[in-house]
Amino acid sequence: MSQLFTIAKLDFFESFRSRWFIGYAAVFLLLVVAIFLSGVTESRVMGFSGLTRLLLIFIQACNIILPIFILVTTVRTIAKERDSNVFEYLLSFPVPLATYYWGKVLGRLLVIWLPLLLALLLALGIGLAQGSEIPWRLLVLYTALLACSSLTFLGIGFFISVSTKSQELALGMALFIWLLLIALIDIALIGFLIQQMVPDNLIFALALFNPVQTFRIAAIALFDPVLSVIGPTSYFLLDTFGSTGIIAYALSYLCFIGFLFLSLGYLVFRRRDLL
Amino acid sequence: MIDIQNLDKSLSGQKILSGITLNIADGEKVLFLGHNGAGKTTLIRCLLGEYRPDCGKVSVNGHPLASERVEALRKIAFVPQLPPPIRFTLNELFEYASKIGLCSIDKIKETSLYFGLDANAHKHKAFYKLSGGMKQKILISVAFSRDVDVYIFDEPTANLDAIGRDRFRELIGAPEMSNKTVIFISHRLEELANVVTRVIELDLGRVVRDERTLTVSA
Numbered sequence: 001m002s003q004l005f006t007i008a009k010l011d012f013f014e015s016f017r018s019r020w021f022i023g024y025a026a027v028f029l030l031l032v033v034a035i036f037l038s039g040v041t042e043s044r045v046m047g048f049s050g051l052t053r054l055l056l057i058f059i060q061a062c063n064i065i066l067p068i069f070i071l072v073t074t075v076r077t078i079a080k081e082r083d084s085n086v087f088e089y090l091l092s093f094p095v096p097l098a099t100y101y102w103g104k105v106l107g108r109l110l111v112i113w114l115p116l117l118l119a120l121l122l123a124l125g126i127g128l129a130q131g132s133e134i135p136w137r138l139l140v141l142y143t144a145l146l147a148c149s150s151l152t153f154l155g156i157g158f159f160i161s162v163s164t165k166s167q168e169l170a171l172g173m174a175l176f177i178w179l180l181l182i183a184l185i186d187i188a189l190i191g192f193l194i195q196q197m198v199p200d201n202l203i204f205a206l207a208l209f210n211p212v213q214t215f216r217i218a219a220i221a222l223f224d225p226v227l228s229v230i231g232p233t234s235y236f237l238l239d240t241f242g243s244t245g246i247i248a249y250a251l252s253y254l255c256f257i258g259f260l261f262l263s264l265g266y267l268v269f270r271r272r273d274l275l
Numbered sequence: 276m277i278d279i280q281n282l283d284k285s286l287s288g289q290k291i292l293s294g295i296t297l298n299i300a301d302g303e304k305v306l307f308l309g310h311n312g313a314g315k316t317t318l319i320r321c322l323l324g325e326y327r328p329d330c331g332k333v334s335v336n337g338h339p340l341a342s343e344r345v346e347a348l349r350k351i352a353f354v355p356q357l358p359p360p361i362r363f364t365l366n367e368l369f370e371y372a373s374k375i376g377l378c379s380i381d382k383i384k385e386t387s388l389y390f391g392l393d394a395n396a397h398k399h400k401a402f403y404k405l406s407g408g409m410k411q412k413i414l415i416s417v418a419f420s421r422d423v424d425v426y427i428f429d430e431p432t433a434n435l436d437a438i439g440r441d442r443f444r445e446l447i448g449a450p451e452m453s454n455k456t457v458i459f460i461s462h463r464l465e466e467l468a469n470v471v472t473r474v475i476e477l478d479l480g481r482v483v484r485d486e487r488t489l490t491v492s493a
Contacts, residue, residue: 006374014362017401085359089414092323093375094348273286274325 003095007103008110015111020073025115027069031061032119036126051127052135058123059142059219062116064182066146067153067212070112071174074157078104079167082275091274101158101266109154116146138222141247145218148251151258152211159265162272181212186231194232207233208249211257218250276301276456277322277425282331284317284480291317292480295331299456301424304447304470307460308484309477315460316356318477319427322458323353335425349377352418356429356460358410360403365394365413368402378420386416390442407434419446429460440466 015021035057081087091100120143127134156177164170183189184206190213193203207213217234221243238246277299284292292314299305307315320326321333324340324347333340338347361368369380387394390412397405402413411434418426432440447457447470459467476484 003374006370010363010367010371013367018362085355085357086361088320088323088325089353089355089359089361090371091325092348092351092353093372094345094377095375096345271327273327275320 004099004103004106007095007100008107011104011107012110015077015108018077020077021111021115024069024073024112025118027065028062028115028119029122032058032122032126036123050130050132051123052138054123054126055120055135055138055142056220058119059145060216062146062149063212063216063219066116066149067181068175068178070150070153071157071160071178072171073112074108074154075161075164075170075174076167078158078161079164079170083167085275088275097270097274098266101269105154105158105262109150112150112154113147116150117143120146141222142219144251145215145254148254148258149211149215152254152261153258155258155261155265159261159268162265162269181210184210185213185216186233190233191231203233204237207237208253211254214250214253218247221246221250276303276336278332278334279318279322280332282318282321282333283329284314284321284326285329286317286326290480292321292328295480295482297475297482297485299458299473301456302454303473304457304467305459305473305475306464306467306471307458307475307477308462308464313477314480315477316429317480319353319429319458319460322427323351324348350424351427352376352421352423352425353427354411354414354418354429354431356433358402358407358414358434361401363402364399365402365405366398368413368417369394369398372417372420376417376421378417378422382420383413383416386419386446387412389446390416391438392416408436408439411435412439415443423455425456425458427458427460430463431459431461432463432466444470 032054035054081090091097120139124134124139157174160170160173160177164173186207190203190207193206207217213233217237220234221238241249277297279295279297282292282295283290295314295318307318309315317326321328322335322340324333324344327341335347336350338350340347363371369383372378372383373380384394392409392412394413394416397409402410405413411431415428415431418428432443435443444466446452457470459471461467471488473487474484475482
């Protein structure tokens with residue numbers, strides 16, 4: 001266990017110093033600042049104002065940009081370590097492959113989640129400074145959603161990185177998966193599919209299996225659903241399962257997908273050539 | 276000590292190693308020779324459990340790499356030809372070596388001082404930012420600080436200055452190394468001629484020469 005924490009710690013600090021991490025953290029922290037400076041917390045649109053509105057805009061942005069940030073940074077760093085023979089040296093030490101793999105997962109998960117947590121704390125600080133009412137339930141939900149979503153895309157990223165032989169291919173696959181998932185959210189392809197009379201059940205299944213869409217529905221589950229805002233699929237699923245059901249499903253499904261891909265990635269890592 | 280039986284390995288559909296059978300005993304100092312692409316690096320990677328053989332088996336001290344990789348690697352220290360761009364600081368690299376490779380950080384620092392490098396002066400620097408020679412000295416120091424029975428050095432002196440090369444030869448020739456197995460991959464025969472006790476030459480993935488000798492000829 002101590003070896004696992006050593007690897008997690010070393011990966012955490014290595015990532016913490018890297019340029020991608022600085023850019024990644026800056027994007028999410030500046031996003032909160034930019035939303036605040038834009039004045040949206042002062043205005044009321046569709047019943048949302050103050051910190052609730054800030055959080056809602058922040059989470060919608062995270063829904064789109066978080067997957068691509070996590071996928072690109074994860075697949076690049078791991079594929080790069082293999083291509084540049086860092087693995088050749090570090091894995092020549094007597095480290096169990098499970099310890100090395102899961103240690104890196106743990107370190108990377110913390111690195112990815114920490115800036116998101118800081119961004120939410122920054123939003124909370126802004127809210128407190130403004131004397132806004134603090135939407136605690138929403139804050140807790142978004143903290144959990146961001147953690148679960150980080151796990152999902154970290155899992156997919158690790159799986160891609162250990163399954164592909166080059167950085168370029170890994171990066172291409174990451175971009176393709178992100179585009180596919182974004183295309184399959186309510187406002188994009190699902191709208192088109194409904195228009196093309198694709199069977200309803202297939203559309204709802206696509207929405208429920210798409211982690212980006214699942215995240216999106218759960219993120220708005222605490223509000224009164226308005227069809228024109230959340231889209232037809234989200235509206236139907238929220239109406240059918242209720243907000244508690246959707247939130248419980250989203251959190252468990254995102255974690256499940258994350259662990260599934262991390263486990264598949266580990267199996268590939270263990271069975272194939274390490275270099 | 277090292278037992279390789281009928282080892283075959285292909286990469287991207289091309290056969291790199293073919294029917295390699297070798298037995299390397301305790302205390303042997305073996306030099307692997309061969310042109311570029313002869314299969315030396317692939318063989319070493321099989322020995323480190325980083326490549327899985329298509330068929331055949333590799334074991335160290337009776338531990339098959341395929342099923343007892345960690346036990347086998349506890350007995351092996353490896354220094355690659357080109358120091359990889361590890362992004363750890365020196366302190367972090369030493370921590371990795373100490374926790375995973377079970378060696379003392381003080382001993383690594385002592386050995387690097389012997390090579391003329393004060394690791395403490397660079398402890399917060401990222402490993403990849405050091406000069407080629409410094410990186411090589413650090414990796415050699417880590418290897419010599421581990422309690423192992425087998426050392427694998429891939430072109431160990433390529434980046435070293437004259438003092439570093441002298442120190443390396445001294446450490447290899449030290450009495451406590453007499454029962455250690457050392458594998459070199461090197462084209463600098465003259466530097467290792469007094470140390471090497473066996474020469475194995477590979478060509479197109481096969482052993483074409485295997486001589487036990489005290490005098491090495493190119």
